[in-house]
Amino acid sequence: MKIGYRTVKTAVGTTLSLAIAQWLGLQFYSSAAIITILCIKTTKKKSYQTAWERIVGFALGMATSTIIFELIGYHAWALALVLLAFIPLCVKLNATDGIISATVIILHLYLLKHVSLAIVLNEILLLVIGIGMAMLANWHMPSNERKLKESQAKIEANFRTILHEFAAYLREGNQHWDGKEITETARLLKEAKSLALRDIENVAPYDCAYYYRYFEMRERQFEILERIAPSVSSLDQCCQQGKLIGDFLDRLANAVHPGNTASYYLEELEQMSDRFKASPLPQTREEFETRAALYHFVGEMKRYLKIKRDLWIKQKKKEETEKHKLNRTK
Structure with a gap:
């Protein structure tokens, strides 16, 4: 008890x-x-x-x-x-x-x-x-920041594992991955958002919502990872473009953290997309289906990165607005 x-x-x-x-x-x-x-x-x-x-x-x-x-x-x-x-x-x-x-x-x-x-x-x-x-x-409410940081670290670790597993499949074919990180991440995101919302309701002013916005951003990204999982499994791992995307996903996985690296990887993804467009046209139906799946995958990854980039743009504007208010007060 x-x-x-x-x-x-x-x-x-x-x-x-x-x-x-x-x-x-x-x-x-x-x-x-x-x-x-x-x-x-x-x-x-x-x-x-x-x-x-x-x-x-x-x-x-x-x-x-x-x-x-x-x-x-x-x-x-x-x-x-x-x-x-x-x-x-x-x-x-x-x-x-x-x-x-x-x-x-x-x-x-x-x-x-x-x-x-x-x-x-x-x-x-x-x-x-x-x-x-x-x-x-109720005047004193214990802070949930330690728990929120732990949830943040665990969710990011799961994101890295998922991206690495996608990359391994694209390079080496079928892997013995049970996918437990996907179900675990869905649960962690739900619990973390609830905890972050409780923290907002205990803190004044109520705009101290970094963790809630962060977990909301990760939830939207996670929805994309769930969507592209079937696309990954349908790709031909022998395809050269698939191996390129696998290497890209490994680099992206290593960069999963609270900092802003989305713009850098968006540029790399755009360059990769241009290389795909310059590739010779597919000659068989299997090549055509693989190429179509690759384009779909690249499009989803762009959305994945833009979600985080947009969060940082909003955060930057908010910080500048608060700084401007503070300067006017002084």
């Missing part, structure tokens, strides 16, 4: 909420602990959103229950009318997370059978203590 950081924060925050509410002598003091549990989320952004929805829910719940109970009376069927009015309002205002905590407050009023300033103040303090302790507990 593993006890995570969020579990520890929840336990400590809930206990403190309960203790503070009880120390202040509030009625239904355990509700403060419940609100804390409900407000502690996996990211700061989600916690802030949940807190806001609970405040909205509280206001709607107090208003609708006070009006209906005071007009009709504190009856079970009156409670049904309160919920019929209150829940749709919360949904309309996108405050569905506030329904549960506000319903607890509505039930408090139902049990007390009257509304007074002291009761309203009691409920407000329960809400403030519960939400305040949750925000305090």
Whole structure:
């Protein structure tokens, strides 16, 4: 059994909420602990959103229950009318997370059978203590940078292996490669993007999204690698152009890293494409099919490299914009 950081924060925050509410002598003091549990989320952004929805829910719940109970009376069927009015309002205002905590407050009023300033103040303090302790507990969020770097390194290692295996097939024919890096990379990319998005939601401002953009770029490149895998297997390894592409893929595999080398390899690919065009026309159907597969492969690799080049162009423009803003501020 593993006890995570969020579990520890929840336990400590809930206990403190309960203790503070009880120390202040509030009625239904355990509700403060419940609100804390409900407000502690996996990211700061989600916690802030949940807190806001609970405040909205509280206001709607107090208003609708006070009006209906005071007009009709504190009856079970009156409670049904309160919920019929209150829940749709919360949904309309996108405050569905506030329904549960506000319903607890509505039930408090139902049990007390009257509304007074002291009761309203009691409920407000329960809400403030519960939400305040949750925000305090979620103030510190552990950074996922180490895990993101590990995922980045593993994904790049898998990319290198895949490209080397493609190159080996083009030069030497059938290889005993089980392709596990392909399935593993698909899983790693999904997990890494989710982790990077969580990091964005914990950091302000929300434009600190390098890793998310990076993994999104690698995901698009990976889709191309998956697409060209059948093309590689259909190429004739004895073809001279196939061997040239194999050598190119080996060099490209050795250059898989976070840095920008896409422009260099795009130029090399263009030169290779020009050499293919200058080659003698195919004489047989097999040669024609092989040449067609090669052109398709080269086109896909161009798209593969342009994806990374475009990311670096955007990153460069962003850095220049931020530098310009900083200079203007000075």
